[in-house]
Amino acid sequence: MAPATVEIGDLRAFALLQDVEPHILRALLEAADLQVLEPGTVLIQCGQMPPRLHFLLEGSLAVRLESAQSENVALVGPGESVGELSILDGNPPCAWVVAALPCRVLSLEEDTAWALTRDSHAFCLALLRKLSERLRANNITVETSVRQRRQAEEAALLDGLTGVRNRRWIEEQLPGLASESNDTMALALLDIDHFKRFNDTYGHQAGDDVLVGVARALEGQLRPSDVVARYGGEEFVVALPGEGAEGASIVAERLRRSIAALALQSRDGHSLPPITISIGLAFQQPGLACGALVAAADQALYQAKEGGRNRVVVAGAPLLA
Numbered sequence: 001m002a003p004a005t006v007e008i009g010d011l012r013a014f015a016l017l018q019d020v021e022p023h024i025l026r027a028l029l030e031a032a033d034l035q036v037l038e039p040g041t042v043l044i045q046c047g048q049m050p051p052r053l054h055f056l057l058e059g060s061l062a063v064r065l066e067s068a069q070s071e072n073v074a075l076v077g078p079g080e081s082v083g084e085l086s087i088l089d090g091n092p093p094c095a096w097v098v099a100a101l102p103c104r105v106l107s108l109e110e111d112t113a114w115a116l117t118r119d120s121h122a123f124c125l126a127l128l129r130k131l132s133e134r135l136r137a138n139n140i141t142v143e144t145s146v147r148q149r150r151q152a153e154e155a156a157l158l159d160g161l162t163g164v165r166n167r168r169w170i171e172e173q174l175p176g177l178a179s180e181s182n183d184t185m186a187l188a189l190l191d192i193d194h195f196k197r198f199n200d201t202y203g204h205q206a207g208d209d210v211l212v213g214v215a216r217a218l219e220g221q222l223r224p225s226d227v228v229a230r231y232g233g234e235e236f237v238v239a240l241p242g243e244g245a246e247g248a249s250i251v252a253e254r255l256r257r258s259i260a261a262l263a264l265q266s267r268d269g270h271s272l273p274p275i276t277i278s279i280g281l282a283f284q285q286p287g288l289a290c291g292a293l294v295a296a297a298d299q300a301l302y303q304a305k306e307g308g309r310n311r312v313v314v315a316g317a318p319l320l321a
Contacts, residue, residue, distance in 0.1 A: 004034075006029060006034060008025045009134055010057060011025050011055070011056075011106075013078065013079045014055055015079070016055075016083060016127055017123065018122075019053075019125075019126065020122050021122070022121050022122075024119050024120050024152030027077070027084075028108065028154065031108065031109070031112045032106045032108055032112070033106070033107045033265045034104065035043050035107055036103070036104055037099035040098065041099045041103075042096060042098050043082070043098065043099060043105060044060060044095070044096060044097035044098050044099070045068070045093070046092070046093055046095055047094075048092060050085055050109075051087050051093065051106070051110055052083055052109060052110065053081065053082075053083045053110075054081060054097075054105050054107045054108075055067070055080075055081050055105065055106040055112040056077065056079070056081070056082070056104075057105065058077060058078055058102075059078070059101040059102050059105075059107060060076065060100040060101040061075070061076040061082065061098065061099060061100060061105075062074075062075055062076075062097070062099075062100040063095050063096070064097075064264055065095050066096060068096040070093075070096075071124070073095075075100060076097070081130075084127065084131070085131075087110060087114070088131075090233060095104075095184050095225060097141060099171065099210045107146070108205075111190075116318065119166040131252065138257060143239040155234050157173065158170065158188060159229075159230040161208060162212050162215035162216075164218075164228040164230055165229035166229060167229070167230070167231060169227075169229050170229050170294070173227060174229075174239060175290045177227065177239055178284050179271075183282070184241070184242050184243070184244065185239060185241045185242065185243065185284040186240040186243040186248030186252075186281060186283050186284070186293065187281070187282050187283070187293050187297045188252050188255070188279050188280070188281050189231065189233065189237055189238075189294065189297035189298055189300070190237075190274075190276055190277045190279040191301055191305065192211075192234040193275065193278055193301040194237075194309075195207065195234035195275075198210065198275065199208070202272065202273075207234075209265070209267055209272065210275060211234065211262065213262060213264045213265075214259060214275070214277070215228060215236065217258055217262050218236060218255060218259075220258075221251075221254055221258050222238065225241055226241070227239040227240065227241075235299075235301075239256065239309040245283055248283065251280050252312045253312055255279065256277055256310065256312055259272075259275065260274065260275075260276050260277075262274070262275070270282050273306070276309060276310035277310070278305045278312075279300075279301065279304070279305040280296075280297045280301030280308045280311060280312075280313055281297060281315060282294075282297035282314075283315070296316075299315060300313045303315070
């Protein structure tokens with residue numbers, strides 16, 4: 001550690017003090033308190049009043065949020081300062097600042113710090129610039145945090161295997177989709193025929209390949225506004241917002257035919273046998289809860305499977321012999 005003396009030239013290393021008039025710096029040195037800190041010494045304590053402005057001459061300071069012993073969220077090096085915000089807004093610090101290495105710190109009482117702002121136009125400009133940089137950095141941090149949160153929320157609504165929406169999306173977001181469509185929406189619930197038998201014969205990896213292939217094929221047949229979600233196991237939901245009975249029936253039949261014609265391959269490139277799907281189709285009506293809509297589609301799907309599979313059954317429609 002260097003001798004415990006500070007000269008005006010030492011203060012020019014600080015961005016806040018670079019252009020401050022010499023006579024003001026001399027007054028600052030006379031009023032300042034020079035501290036020598038050992039590692040682990042707390043310089044600023046969360047909630048501590050009155051606030052002080054500190055200039056780090058040598059060493060390293062750690063900023064910590066939860067306690068003086070918690071993990072570092074930032075490190076402050078020589079030529080940097082801490083404590084400005086508490087001086088300006090008069091509120092207690094909301095973090096701990098602890099010596100990470102042996103430090104020499106020049107500390108100003110609150111009155112001395114305010115005298116600097118009153119007497120030195122250069123100091124005020126430098127302080128505004130420093131606070132602007134911090135605000136911009138905080139904005140970037142907030143923007144990144146919001147983006148990451150949205151990505152996490154989006155990921156939570158996706159099926160990990162197929163990449164389409166999952167059961168949680170059906171439960172949380174489907175009612176909103178129906179509402180946005182003014183309660184005009186068709187819902188297809190489909191099931192891969194004899195999927196358990198397929199798994200038992202060709203293995204679960206091949207079964208996963210089929211699920212992924214079906215999900216991609218369904219998405220390829222739909223509008224951007226339509227939504228495919230994995231309901232569970234080998235069942236998928238297809239939401240068709242704004243689609244009436246005639247159009248939805250055409251879409252459902254197109255989906256059935258496209259899956260029947262699908263040339264599936266395993267991830268190692270081997271051809272898989274063809275598959276078919278059964279579809280139950282129901283339609284949203286004003287006042288009908290989404291749970292009831294799914295239940296109606298499920299009942300129609302049951303009828304499709306009971307009727308021989310590889311077919312579309314519309315909820316409430318008479319079954320053909």
